Amino acid sequence: MKIDCLVAEIGSTTTVVNAFNLHQPPVSFLGRGMHQTTVDTDVNEGLKKAILDLQSNLGVDSIEYDELFASSSAAGGLKITVHGLVYEMTAKAAKEAALNAGANIHLITANLLEQDQVEQIKKIKPNIIIIAGGTNYGEKEVAYKNLLSVLPLDIPIIYTGNIVNHERIKELNSPLIRIVENVYPRVDDFNILPLRKAIYETFEENIIHAKGMKDIFKMVNGTIIPTPGAVMDATLILDEMFNSVMTIDVGGATTDVHSVCEPKPIYLKYSEGEPRFKRTVEGDLGVYINRRLVMKTFKQGELESLMHLTLDEIENIADREPFIPK
Numbered sequence: 001m002k003i004d005c006l007v008a009e010i011g012s013t014t015t016v017v018n019a020f021n022l023h024q025p026p027v028s029f030l031g032r033g034m035h036q037t038t039v040d041t042d043v044n045e046g047l048k049k050a051i052l053d054l055q056s057n058l059g060v061d062s063i064e065y066d067e068l069f070a071s072s073s074a075a076g077g078l079k080i081t082v083h084g085l086v087y088e089m090t091a092k093a094a095k096e097a098a099l100n101a102g103a104n105i106h107l108i109t110a111n112l113l114e115q116d117q118v119e120q121i122k123k124i125k126p127n128i129i130i131i132a133g134g135t136n137y138g139e140k141e142v143a144y145k146n147l148l149s150v151l152p153l154d155i156p157i158i159y160t161g162n163i164v165n166h167e168r169i170k171e172l173n174s175p176l177i178r179i180v181e182n183v184y185p186r187v188d189d190f191n192i193l194p195l196r197k198a199i200y201e202t203f204e205e206n207i208i209h210a211k212g213m214k215d216i217f218k219m220v221n222g223t224i225i226p227t228p229g230a231v232m233d234a235t236l237i238l239d240e241m242f243n244s245v246m247t248i249d250v251g252g253a254t255t256d257v258h259s260v261c262e263p264k265p266i267y268l269k270y271s272e273g274e275p276r277f278k279r280t281v282e283g284d285l286g287v288y289i290n291r292r293l294v295m296k297t298f299k300q301g302e303l304e305s306l307m308h309l310t311l312d313e314i315e316n317i318a319d320r321e322p323f324i325p326k
Contacts, residue, residue, distance in 0.1 A: 001060040003030060008047055009227055010072040010216070011037055013252030013288045015046040017054050019065075031058045043072075044215045070220045071230035072213070073102075073251075078203055078226045079126045081107040083150075084184075085133035085142050085161075093184040094132040094160060097192040099279040101199035102226030103128075104254075112142055113149045122153055128202050129155050130195070134162030136185045144168065151176065156202050160195045178202060190275045200225050232258050232279055239277075252288035256281050291318055 004022040008015065015037045019030040033054025038046035055063050080103040084091030087110040098105055106124045109117055121129065129150050133143030143161035147169065150157060157176050159169055160183040169179060178201075181194040204223045217224065225233075228249070235247040235258040244261035260277040285294055295303060295318065304311055 001055075001058060001063055003063060003065040005067045005069070006051070006054075006065045008050070008068065008070040008216075008220075009230075010043055010047065010070060011227060011252060012039075012073050013037055013286075015043070015050045017047070017050040019054055019058070019063075023066075033057055043213055047216060067221045068219055069222060070216060070224045071227040072224050073227040073253075078103045078128070078199070079124065080105050080128045080130060080199070081109075081121050081124060081126045082130045083109045083113060083132065083146050085139060086110055089187070090132040090134065090143075090161065090184045093190045093192070094130045094195065096190060096275050096278065097160075097183055097195040098130060098199060099281065100192060100229070100232050100275070100277060101196040101203075102229030102232065102279075103199065104281065113146045118149050118153075121150060121155075126155060128199060129153070129157045130199075131157060131159045132161045132183050134164075134182075135187060136163050136182050138162060140164045147177070156205075158195065158198050158202060160198075192275050196229075200229060228256050228258075228279060228281075231256065232277065235260050236277060251286050253286040253290065254281055255285040288321075291321070 003019045004024070005020045007018045007020065013036070015035050017033045019032070021028045021030060031054055033050045033052070033056070035046045035049040035053055037043060051063060055061075078101070080098045082091060082094045082098055082105060084094055087108070091108055091110045095105060095108055106126060107117075107120060131143055131147045131150070133146065134140050140162045143159070144165045147157060147159055151172070151174060154176065157178070159165070159177060159179045160181065163182055163185075166179055169177060178198055180198045181191055183191050183195045185191055200223070203226055213224075231247060231249045235245050238245045238247070239260040245259070246261075247258040249256040249258065256279055258277070258279045262276065263271040285297075287294060295314070298306075303314060307314060309317075
């Protein structure tokens, strides 16, 4: 069977492949295949089995496709730490950009990094460290000193602080450092998109360590981006069609909420300087890895009443549930 386009999402628990006809009218969704993500062995194996599952679901002997696009949150997704000058200003701006790019933020600090915070970063082992701080032509030393503090950790760094520091950072001649526009160039001005783009590029160049991912790079058209970033991109496109959109992405490990909207006039005074599009992460509300925490959000007896089962029966289901529910 000839298919125009496959879209693969290589998640932390499940790999999903969706098939689409795009070039021959009508544009249509054809079907879906799934398999457990094989992050411990070779993620390429899970992708191939998901394509075989798609083939089985479509009832065909073989599949040929013109294009394959992919996103990934396998191997723990995109771990980032963020370091700014003032928490509610530069650190917040960098945090919003990182979340919008699909990051899992493990640490946010403001002002000069203390040695114990550097040790904490070392233990986290983030994929990317983001250094922000200072509006353009304002305070410059904190961001520069913070960059010097984390440089020996041998972790990719994106500098998105005061542009005054650009020349002396370039003089460090470090391949670990990528310089982008200031994420907070003026008070109440969130310049998110350049940092978001740089996170995507750094993710592709340095981050995907899951076994077999290099083979998938050879298979796909374009780049592989973090899955939450792909969802945000889709939400932005939907906003162009429907004007103000919220997307809820329920995953095996986390649940992400994406929103793109303009505030109502009565709320304008509360949203000054806020980005138009946002992502929040409920890191303990996933329907597979964190399913027991989801169960605990129900009041006593509520889940049993909804499911018409006893608590022991529900516990038994939770214990035996496979990666892909039957």
